[in-house]
Amino acid sequence: MDRDWVVFTKGLLRAAMMRKGVTYKGLVERLAAIGVRETEANLRNKISRGGFTGTFLIQCLVAMDISTLRLDDLT
Template identity: 70%
Template sequence: MTDATTRDWVAHTKGLLRGEMVKRQISYAGLVEKLAAIGIKETEANLRNKISRGGFTGAFLVQCLVAMGVTTLRLED
């Protein structure tokens, strides 16, 4: 996998997460609260950095989606 391909997937993944946040009108602070409710402790600053960099695991993505109440995720338009 080339660096360009890796960056495309990273951008796509963080776009999916940000898109779900926007769709549900959930701020970073709101997501921190929702994650805490399911036992995941994050600071707002750490969450912003993770999402901004796109440097998070698949498990973290699923935790965020579950915390936000996402039951269906559309991967393509």
């Protein structure tokens, strides 16, 4: 299967934010609560580019209190 993995991954994170009703500002605050420092501008750029690590993705999911992720819902 030919898939643009960068687009898929950033879509995954954006979809999780939408489902949880979390804004970029809200995600910055939630990340800070778990010890991850980001600015809102940096967060927007990072997600827009899709250039983030698996560690960052997991940090965002934990910060949003997401413990289960169904990848087949996003295909």
